[in-house]
Amino acid sequence: MSLLRGKLITFEGIDGAGKSTHLAWVADFLQNQGLEVVVTREPGGTVLGEALRELLLDHRQTMHAETEALLMFAARREHLDKVILSALQRGAWVVSDRFTDASFAYQGGGRGVPLAKLEKLEQWCLEDFSPDLTLYFDVPVAISRQRVQAARTTDRFEQESDLFFERVRQAYLQRVAEFPDRIRVVEGSLPLATVKTAVAAIVENFWSAQAKEN
Ligand SMILES: Nc1ncnc2c1ncn2[C@@H]1O[C@H](COP(=O)(O)OP(=O)(O)OP(=O)(O)O)[C@@H](O)[C@H]1O
Numbered sequence: 622m623s624l625l626r627g628k629l630i631t632f633e634g635i636d637g638a639g640k641s642t643h644l645a646w647v648a649d650f651l652q653n654q655g656l657e658v659v660v661t662r663e664p665g666g667t668v669l670g671e672a673l674r675e676l677l678l679d680h681r682q683t684m685h686a687e688t689e690a691l692l693m694f695a696a697r698r699e700h701l702d703k704v705i706l707s708a709l710q711r712g713a714w715v716v717s718d719r720f721t722d723a724s725f726a727y728q729g730g731g732r733g734v735p736l737a738k739l740e741k742l743e744q745w746c747l748e749d750f751s752p753d754l755t756l757y758f759d760v761p762v763a764i765s766r767q768r769v770q771a772a773r774t775t776d777r778f779e780q781e782s783d784l785f786f787e788r789v790r791q792a793y794l795q796r797v798a799e800f801p802d803r804i805r806v807v808e809g810s811l812p813l814a815t816v817k818t819a820v821a822a823i824v825e826n827f828w829s830a831q832a833k834e835n
């Protein structure tokens with residue numbers, strides 16, 4: 622993994638936190654610095670991953686919480702193999718809408734899958750690999766619910782209760798406390814322009830630090 626020349630930036634947060642809205646802008650910014658940028662998402666990013674996504678998000682499906690966790694990590698293993706590692710090895714920067722933190726938040730916090738089991742899966746699938754920078758968009762559950770319901774028909778996760786999303790949010794905040802150097806918090810409930818300024822500051826600082834190192 623030490624031969625990787627590119628960087629992985631991940632976007633995290635509960636549904637409707639504003640990740641996708643800002644991800645496109647970040648990809649444009651990095652491209653304008655002359656970088657090759659690969660935009661991807663989880664679950665998904667590969668043919669198999671997108672097929673698993675269809676099943677995982679389909680509100681007609683029911684599955685055991687640990688089955689859900691295993692499918693998330695299966696999709697991630699494929700994503701790492703087919704998209705992320707090869708891109709990083711050739712020097713591209715990868716911007717992913719969600720990655721492993723989501724499994725700890727949704728399957729761990731939301732569904733109650735023991736963290737020790739998720740840690741084992743993470744170690745198995747990723748070994749010592751982790752994102753270089755994570756932007757966590759923090760929003761109160763009530764705001765995320767309003768945004769999702771206004772924007773589209775809801776999927777299997779989005780149909781979960783407010784209590785589920787409170788647990789997911791708390792689990793994300795626990796990840797923030799655990800990985801303070803990697804995960805940066807963005808106040809996603811502020812007006813769009815203010816959020817964009819905050820995102821820009823984080824990404825531009827990260828980019829400048831990397832550019833100075835090389
Ligand atoms: N800061 C903001 N203020 C007001 N509305 C916002 C803000 N950020 C995003 N939105 C709106 O909220 C909705 C959800 O945003 P977006 O799709 O970016 O969220 P997301 O985190 O990617 O959600 P999901 O994980 O469910 O895909 C969109 O309609 C978007 O325009």
Ligand SMILES: Cc1cn([C@H]2C[C@H](O)[C@@H](COP(=O)(O)O)O2)c(=O)[nH]c1=O
Binds near residue numbers: 719720
């Ligand atoms: C990677 C990952 C995702 N999820 C959940 C979180 C979201 O509700 C959906 C993905 O939908 P989005 O609109 O693309 O955000 O999947 C999860 O539960 N666990 C995971 O590891």
